[in-house]
Amino acid sequence: MLNLIAGILVPEEGVITMNGNVVNSLEPEDRNVAMVFENYALYPHLTVFENIASPLRSPKYRQPEGKIREEVERVAKILRIDWLLQRLPSELSNGQRQRVSLGRALVRNPEVFLMDEPLTHLDAKLRHQMRAEFKEMQANLNTTTIYVTHDYLEALSLADRIAVLNQGRIEQIGTPDEIYYRPATEFVAEAFGEPEINILTAGLVNKDGWMYLNLLGDSDHFAVPGRVRQALEEHGADTVRAGFRPKDIKYSFTGDPSMLRASVYSFEPLGAKAILTVQADGQLIRLIAAADLDVKPDQPIYLKFNVEEAIFFDSGTGRFIARAGEKGVRSVG
Structure with missing residues (x-):
């Protein structure tokens, strides 16, 4: 689904709209979306600073160097990786790489953030902290974010609306309260809550x-x-x-x-x-x-x-x- 919205895949049927405009025929670079991949997808030969800065140096979204440094340092402080800016990805832990991947998306001002399980590889304590950071960042950014997760706690704590997918079909779309207290099916009820x-x-x-x-x-x-x-x-x-x-x-x-x-x-x-x-x-x-x-x-x-x-x-x-x-x-x- 994220690949379809980003333009990496083409839908076999139906349309994708952003701000009321059909974008099926638009190339990925023309859709102004920022995507966080589960497997990081970092440039191995670039430092953390250069990886985060890379979207702001692209021909389409190029920014002045002063603005780039300001934005990279701002995002790096939020993600607590400001002390890693001169390291290469090979010198980072999996959790640190995940945060660099997040930073590369957050440094943008896109139409929509697409996030594929961005907290999966973080330890439990950092995952809890990052959930709180995400909530605050989303309130400040006020940008549509589509966030994929298998963790029901992330869904309930972060979402305004949740879509529950079962074998490629949407079982229910609703607020966290609707999903938890009035699940549309047994599948939805079983997906939320531990035990x-x-x-x-x-x-x-x-x-x-x-x-x-x-x-x-x-x-x-x-x-x-x-x-x-x-x-x-x-x-x-x-x-x-x-x-x-x-x-x-x-x-x-x-x-x-x-x-x-x-x-x-x-x-x-x-x-x-x-x-x-x-x-x-x-x-x-x-x-x-x-x-x-x-x-x-x-x-x-x-x-x-x-x-x-x-x-x-x-x-x-x-x-x-x-x-x-x-x-x-x-x-x-």
């Missing part, structure tokens, strides 16, 4: 004037919120897929009648928190637990599901039906 959302098949049971989920062999304790009952009734199916984020499932080792019995399957401490996987009715369910929790495999555990935060999907197509919660309810046909 991954739990999506379980559930029957719909009407009794005593209430609608219940027959979930994990229990049809007495999962009352469907009134805010989504109408959407489920209009949907017409007697089976749905119910999604529960790990944070919306509470656990206890001294269960009460409103809780569902399960057993501990695995425990993964991750520093400040842990991922606790339990088994109930043959299904594995992921929870968030305290890192210092003392548990053993097959130990009995009791679960309480917050149905008020459940996300409901069609059991056949996997498409969103409705959700109740603080972010509201929306039904998708």
